[in-house]
Amino acid sequence: MKKQEQDDSLTEIKKAREYLEESQKNLARLKSGKGVRRKLRFLLKENTLLVILLSILLILSIVIPVVFLRPDQIIVDPMQEHVDTTINLIFTNFTDNSGFPIINETLQTTSSELMILSSLAYALIAQAGFEHNQEDFQTKISQIINTLENDTFVTYENRSEPLPIFYQFLGLYTLLQSKYVLEATSDIISSAMIQNVLLKTLESYLSNEASLIIPPNSNSSYLIDQVMAIWVLSTYTLLTGNDWLSGYYFESLIQGLLDVVSEFFFNSTTNILYQEYNHSVNESRTLAEVENLIFFTVALSKAERLYTYFEKSSYNIHQQIINEFVDDKWFVHASNASDEEVYVKNQAYFILVSYLMNLGNVGIEVQNKITESFSMNNGFIEKIGEEDITCESCLYGLVALASKNWSVIENQRENVNIPTAASVSPISIYITVIMMLLVIKVWRKKIVIRRNW
Amino acid sequence: MKTVCVHSYKGGTGKTTFLLNIAGILAKQEKKILAIDYDLRAPSFQSYFKTTKQSFLSHYLLEEKDVNDIIFPCKIDERANLDLIFSSMEFLKQHSKQRDKLSRDDAKYLAKMYNLQKNVEKKYDFMLIDTIPGFFYRSIDSMMISDIIFLISTPSTSNVLGIDELCNNIYTMLQKETKMILIINKIEEEGVEADKEIFEENLAKLRKIGKDKFSAVVEVPYFNILSERIHAFEEQPQEEFLKSLQDIIKLIE
Structure with a gap:
């Protein structure tokens, strides 16, 4: 026991x-x-x-x-001097007493188109990191936007005709850009204002029968109007994350517009794009010029990020522009690579589009040309071979100079989860x-x- | 907050009396005290403090009640307050035997006591725990979370042998930071243990164990007859007893 x-x-x-x-x-x-x-x-x-x-x-x-997959760093461009002299020239020679841009020294009037272009150029320069008088820009952009907004861009008080649809959409794009410049100091551009202008534009120009942008009472529709609509709607969706507005569902609207381009303006057999379609005789007319293709490229590149479909990719069209419209010296011609029509406007837009598509190697070549051949007398000339310097040509010069730095910021802003090099790289997947x-x-x-x- | 546990090898060593009197003296010094009756085999706080409350430590251990629901304040006099946690036999009924294998519940009870300690550490100066005598898991829990352990022993033969076993098997395994104090309660027991020689022999053994294996040894006069009273608040307190307790308190302050 x-x-x-x-x-x-x-x-x-x-x-x-x-x-x-x-x-x-x-x-x-x-x-x-x-x-x-x-x-x-x-x-x-x-x-x-x-x-x-x-x-x-x-x-x-x-x-x-x-370290290895980061986007290009934003550095202050050595183009600062060009920017300073051009802005000085615009402010001294091409600005009226009220502060609005004027067409030129003899034609001292303004226009909605010029105001839209100026606010776009100022907004891009302000975002691109150049040293400048920020307040001055903000004041000018506010002044212009206020005036334009009163007319909701569709008609400007001194016009006999409505604003071209191209500028209507470019104006919307300008609004989106200006918002980023003004939001820190002013609430002049509200989201509601942009939505109102967008709605008014769609109500005015979007055909009820089809997803087609067409001028009122017109038998013809134009490629440039479709692609501008695609660019603006895609950008709006990517930047704001909103894909729906008052009955308009943007992704299906964009796809509808791409289908219209495919049906009316593109011959897939011959790979030719047309710039006009006459609905009364069902005929595509006039080969598309470089401006059409430039904006089609950028529109398509943005639409592709929203998973829409078109028969060709934006890179194909960009390559087509280089093949057909850009010469050996990197000049962008208006109708074909051998014509004499080399405008600063096309250079500027092509630079902007190339940088937006992350094709900096093309952008830098064309930008070098613009500073070498278009920069003159502290401004920019309109066309190679001529010496006319206008407010508009100077503004295009500014757009060209701002594009490199601004495009990095613009691409980083997009809200939609777009597959990027970093997110799909084999290293990331492996890790x-x-x-x-x-x-x-x-x-x-x-x-x-x-x-x- | 310092956590002090009072343990013994066998019952009847005056463990609870010792603990509550220490608590009483500290409370009179306006220290904030929480005394816990963790002697689940023979809970006895009710003998000192009449209570009709039906919230016990077991309710907290079995996650039926929150810690704040089982603490009861007890006003001893104008200035002194003592907070108490009572126990009942309920818990023991459900966990009457130590299992052959450790269960997750055992770790849970240790965690519950540790969490209780963490919950109250900013509110009190001392947390005093009365434990089950012997090698019981819940006693080990109390010792594990304590800064100071009082082991109370009488000079009986079984206690002397048991203390030796406890020292060799349990106390030596505890963390070095734990302060171990042997309290020799000089009870003279009846029968064989009443033999003066055996008593002295056991007392000598206890003193030796205390000297070899404890941080301090304190001998207190026989206080079994003083049980169920908190002498610091008596009108005619046992001065000798209180003085020995005050000496002990100096060791823990």
């Missing part, structure tokens, strides 16, 4: 010792902290190697995309998979430990 008691006692003591040993581990875990902190400390203590490995992978997953496996391993280990409790 006494031996039995002794055995029982020894068993009790042994159990107590085991319990104490186990409890010491448990208490150490408890003392190492609560919740996530406790688990992390526990992990660090009992899985040091695993934690070090995880930390290295975590750091690599951040560092590799940042993600390894991290997932390690997390599963740690999680399973933790469960086993908990069961031991």
Whole structure:
């Protein structure tokens, strides 16, 4: 009996010792902290190697995309001097007493088109990181936007005709850009204002029968109007994240417009784009000039990010422009690579579009040409071979100079989850998979430990 | 906050009397005290403080009640307050035997006591825990979370042997930071133990164990007859007893 008691006692003591040993581990875990902190400390203590490995992978997953896949850094362009002299020229020679831009020194009037272009150029320059008088720009942009907004862009008070549809959409694009310049100091451009102008534009020019932009009471529709609508609607969707407005669902509207381009303006057999379609005789007319293709390229590149479909990619069209309209010296011609029509406007828009499509190698070549051949007398000439400097040509010069830095900012703003080089790179996928496996391993280990409790 | 646990090898050593009197003296010094009856085998706070409350430590351990719902303030006099947690036999009914294998519940109870300690540590100066005598898991829990352990022993033969076992198997495994104090309660027992020689022999053994294996050894006069009373608040307190307790308090402050 006494031996039995002794055995029982020894068993009790042994159990107590085991319990104490186990409890010491448990208490150490408890003392190492609560919740996530406790688990992390526990992990660090009992899985040091695993934690070090995880930390290295975590750091690599951040560092590799940042170091190797980062977008071009925004640096202040050496074009600062060009920008300064051109702005000075516009402010001294091409601005009226009220501060509005004027067409030229002899024709001292303004126009909606010029006002839209000026506010666009100022907005791009203001965002591109050049040193300038920010307040001056903001005042001018506000003044112009106020005047235009009163007419909702559709008609300007001194006009006999409505604003061309191209400028109507360019005006909308300008509004979107100006908002980023003015939002810090003023609420002059509200989201509601942009939505109102967008709605009014769609109501005025979008055909009820088809997804087609067509001037009122016209038998013809134009490629440039369709592509401007596609560009603006895609940009609006990408920048704001809103794809719906008062009954208009933008992604289906954009796809409808692309279908219209395909049906009326594009011959897939001959690979030819036309700039006009006459609906009364069902005929496509006039080969598209470079301006049409430039805006079609940028429109398509933005629409592609919204997963719409067209028979050709934006890069195909961009390449088509280089093949057919750009000569060996990187001059962009209006109708074909051998004509004499080399305008600053087309250079500027092609630079802007190339940078927006991350085709900086093309953009920089054309930009070099513009500073070499169009920059004259502290401004920019309108056309190669002539010496006319107008407010408009200077503004195009500014657009060209701003494009490189501004396009980086513009592309970074887009809200939609667009597959980027960083997100789909093999390195990122590789790191993600390894991290997932390690997390599963740690999680399973933790469960086993908990069961031991 | 300091956590003090009072343990013994066997019952009847005056563990609860010792704890509550220490609590009483500290409370009279305006220290904030929480005393916990964790002697689940023989809960006895009710003998000192009449209560009709039906919220016990077991409710907290079994996650039926929050810690704040089981703490009861007890006003001893104008200035002194003592907060108490009572126990009932409920818990023991459900966990009457130590299992052969450790269960997750065992870790849970340790965690619950640790969390209780963390919850109250800013509110009190001392948390005093009365434990189950012997090698019980819940006693080990109390000792694990304590800064100071009082082991109370009488000079009986079984206690002397048991203390030795406790020292060799449990106390030596506890963290070095834990302060161990042996309290020798000089009870003269009846029968064989009443033999003066045996008493002196056991007392000598206890003193040796205390000297070899504890941070301090304190002998207190026989205070079994003083049980169920908190002498610091008595009109005619046992001065000798109180003085020995005050000496002990100096060791823990």
